[in-house]
Amino acid sequence: MGEIRKAQMCDLDEILKIYENARRFMAENGNPNQWKNVHPPKASLIENINEGKLYVISEQTPVDAVFFCDSGPDPTYEYIEGAWINDNPYYVLHRIASSGRVKSVVASCVDFALKFSNNIRIDTHADNKIMQKRLSSLGFIQCGTIYVEGYGPMLAYQLEKTK
Numbered sequence: 001m002g003e004i005r006k007a008q009m010c011d012l013d014e015i016l017k018i019y020e021n022a023r024r025f026m027a028e029n030g031n032p033n034q035w036k037n038v039h040p041p042k043a044s045l046i047e048n049i050n051e052g053k054l055y056v057i058s059e060q061t062p063v064d065a066v067f068f069c070d071s072g073p074d075p076t077y078e079y080i081e082g083a084w085i086n087d088n089p090y091y092v093l094h095r096i097a098s099s100g101r102v103k104s105v106v107a108s109c110v111d112f113a114l115k116f117s118n119n120i121r122i123d124t125h126a127d128n129k130i131m132q133k134r135l136s137s138l139g140f141i142q143c144g145t146i147y148v149e150g151y152g153p154m155l156a157y158q159l160e161k162t163k
Contacts, residue, residue: 002059002102004112007049007066011056014063015045022097026128034125034151040095057108065105068094069113077121077156082144085158090119096131106134110159118161123154 007015023035048054048068057065072090091113098105113120123146124131132155136142140157148154 002057002064004055004057004108006052007054007056007063009046009049011063011066012042012045012049014061015054015056015066016042018063018066018097018099019045019095021099025100029130031125031127031129034128039151055109055112057102057105059102061099061101063099064102065096065098065108067096067105067109068092069109071116072121074121076123076148077146080144080146080156082156084121084143084156085141085160086119088119088160089117090121090158091117093120093122106131107138110138114161120159120161121156122158123148123156125151126153126155 019035019040023037026032026034045054053068053070055067055069056063070092072092074092077084077092093109093113096106096109110120122135122140124135135157138159139161140159143156143158145153146156
């Protein structure tokens with residue numbers, strides 16, 4: 001996989017195109033409700049760029065994929081119907097999206113987050129069968145259901161890598 005770097009404001013137009021492509025891809029593949037027509041909002045992306053929490057993957061072009069990565073605790077994961085593997089410090093991955101030009105984007109994002117923590121949490125929509133399969137193949141365990149305001153129930157996953 002290509003270089004992973006913090007997103008910059010000059011990347012914003014390409015990031016918006018990637019998320020538009022991802023929404024279209026999800027809708028065409030049985031998952032029309034996860035991001036609907038406006039997620040993630042541009043204002044949130046600008047905030048994430050300014051905070052240094054939005055990253056891009058550059059392989060074939062300057063922006064081939066985008067994702068959010070940060071240390072927990074994440075308020076989204078405070079309440080879970082089910083149980084996390086552990087309550088140790090963790091990193092979160094959100095809003096992984098690809099241009100479709102490169103492969104193994106989810107694995108690259110997970111590998112990146114594992115540089116900071118051996119505990120990773122992530123969630124996805126029940127209709128996002130592609131992401132569920134990918135997370136399972138990477139060793140994530142489905143821990144239960146969380147609720148995201150405006151989006152309802154999401155399947156919550158955690159990966160604990162022993163060093």
